[in-house]
Amino acid sequence: MEVFSSVINFVLGLGSAIFVPLIILILGLLAGMKPGKAFMSAITLGIAFTGMSMVIGFMGNAVGPASESLAMNTGINLPALDMGWTSAAAITWSWSYAFIFFAVTIGVNFVMLVLNWTKTLNADMWNVWGKALTAYLVYFVTGNLIAGFITAIVQVVLELKLGDMFQRHIQDLTGIPLVTVTHFMTSAAVLLLPLNMLMDKMPIFNKRADTNALKKKIGMFSENSVMGFIIGLGLGLAAAYGVSGSLNLAIQVATALSLFPTISKLFMQSLSPLADAMSEFMKKRFKDREVFIGLDWPILAGRSEVWVTAILLVPVFIGYAIILPGNQVLPLASIINYSIAVGGLLLTGGNLARMLVMGVITMPIYLYGATYLAPILTGLARSTGTVAEVGDGQSITWASIEGPEFRILFAEAFNGNFLAIAGAVIFIGLFYLLNKYMNKAEVPSKRYE
Template sequence: MLQEVNTIFQTFGASVVVPIIIFIIALLLRVQPKTAMMSAFYAGVGLTGFTWIITEFTPVVTKIVRQMVDNTGIKLPVVDIGWQAGSLAAFGSTVGLSFFVFGLLAELILFAVGVTKVFLPSNIWNNFGYMIWGTLALYVTHNYWLSLGLEFFMLLYSLALAEIQADRWADYYGIENTTVDALHNIEQVIPAIILDPVWNLLGFNKIKMTPKDFQKKLGVFGEPITMGIILGLIIGILGNLSSLGKISAWGQITKFAIQLAAVMAIFPLVTNVFAKAFIPIATEIDEQKKKQHGENKNSRYDKKRWFLVVDDGVGYGESATLISGIILIPIMVLIAFILPGNKTLPVVDLIAIPYMIESIVAVTRGNILKVIATGIVWFSLGLYSASWLSPVYTAAVAHYGVAIPTGVVLVTSFNLVARPLNALVFAAFISESPVWISLAVIIYLVMLFGLRKYRSQIWGYLNKMAMKNA
């Protein structure tokens, strides 16, 4: 049965399966069939648009990054080949497929009984983020039930983190009653919250570094397209430092600048299309809340408020998210070289950084300086995680049917594996020690208790901190 489900999903793909789920959810929420149908269509079109843009832009960015690396002459043994290989391996293992089927059922039950106020099945595609960790655990321990337990435990704490950030995410990205919960991106909630007061002590909150501030101060040079041109020229020059005297180099530099500007202009348009898939559902959730509690009910104090999980592509094209992510690309390449003990070279997944920083952007209210600073700290720790896990990741990916590129010894995924929190939980479970596993569970239960008892206070605190930014 598991293989049949996988075959169906792989045959139709996310751009067909996700719209069907959106359509069903909309009907269950009593959205009019016509509106539900259009929501489904917008979801399919949006996902297809994301795929086209990322598919076209990834090779361009990857080529520039490789040239930047070649210019340094430094070689690192672990190469980032992108999240796609990990996704294929996740669907190729029995424990991965088991979670894909039974994890969906668990998500529904957890929502129905109130363990979580986050409805995750609407973004079923990103379940491969849980599946890859179970796949790695199965390869190491050969213990099916332990590996499946790891996947379910990761599901539990990711839902808690998604709910903690939900009010801020929905407010910043402008779609009421929605949040994101991809396991490989949600853990950034933790450094965003912990480091934000530190950055305030350093005065980062008083520095006006948001897209709106750029537009006010710089005029036409602060427009997203112009900033795309400028960032593209800088990154292009860094990738061609050894050949700036050649006309071919400047051809690549100027082409990349235009291509990056195109992404800055087109991605928000696709994002708007994709967002239309969720607006009717989010609106219906809000209308039902008003009928139950009245027009003046503050949603921050509504214990029954729940959130629909959307694909993090919704936030990718937002200006502060995209600008911060692009700036972090050359920064993370540089850090990979100078970080003591690091063995990982981020390459292909660098284009995924805007996905990876959405929680940080939401918590800091689009303060680009804070986003970059937090990203540097957390992703640097992530490089150590990826370096440590590279032998296991390489062996597991090869074992479950994905060919390793010729000439590459060790591989990783910067987006999937460079995850300090997930790596710690993984280490606890593969130790097979009741002490470490129990400690992880206790920490989760404490977090869940705090969330259930003080959710409105947590949201109020995050909103207060967000408003401190200039």
């Protein structure tokens, strides 16, 4: 086990820009791609992930301090420190059982592919830690390790089925064939579904409202650069940055929003040859079978709707932190809530009006989820020595934890909470309804016509 752990630590230490392309290289060779072509696809994918990570980091470094300043201007002081997903991942990997979830993830995926229960092959091994976090949370609450593993297995199944149901919508949004997203943040669509179905019945929300449609209505104000400038300027002024600081933030956000679509084209350039090879491979060996390659969410980061929604919801996130009774978290490191933005994008096809309304309504769930997580993550960090110092009366958490309702409902259900059992049943029912809804829905480019 120690040797296996050392190997996995080494591979993880390479970073996602090496780890994921390495998997893609192996898949390409197995699918019959020429070595040179497979290598170029892998290299280009590494460049795409690196470029996207750089711009996302650039955006975070620009927006983060402004959001923190906006939060601090309120004078609020809450006991749970938001350390973001990177710290949550580092703490989770310190759990002695964490590395087992590589085998769990691969094993469940293999069985489901063989039995034709999914079309998705999850290549996003980088985010295995999310399943380990789920298992630890359930184990901490229930004291039952088996319950933790069962819940993590359920999460793996849900991720694969989400990959199946969203694939054609992702292909329409990105232009990349036979590729999908298996990151658990897409599960936010389950929570948002009832609201979206309600909006289906309201004429005001049944008009095209993605950035492409807005170009016909508001002209240059819908351009990524101009939208980024306006949003950055507004956030800077709200954060008391002054004229100079606000203008600089405006240019930084405009720069990021302008670069996202350019970098996203590299994903298409990299993954299209692999998709063709995989398609031919499956046709030769399995009649009427196709396989989707499941990847991390940044393949969707080229859609400006994600960023417009996420940044505009920053003041909402902070506002809820101030007024919600029982909340203990001030969102800082994870002030940009990607889950609502990505889940909303896939569910609505990029309808900004729907995405923003749904974000405003559901945002409190993430703060209460982070409050629930705080003693759990703090306990694991202290027991493993991952975090050097957590002061008395203080705790650490992750403000935009993905799938908080799933994790908490299943943890409490295994703990014998009848309300949670009912909630878990409702969640699975909504998931089933989402599957039917997305399989029936038109792809984004043909919706709202």
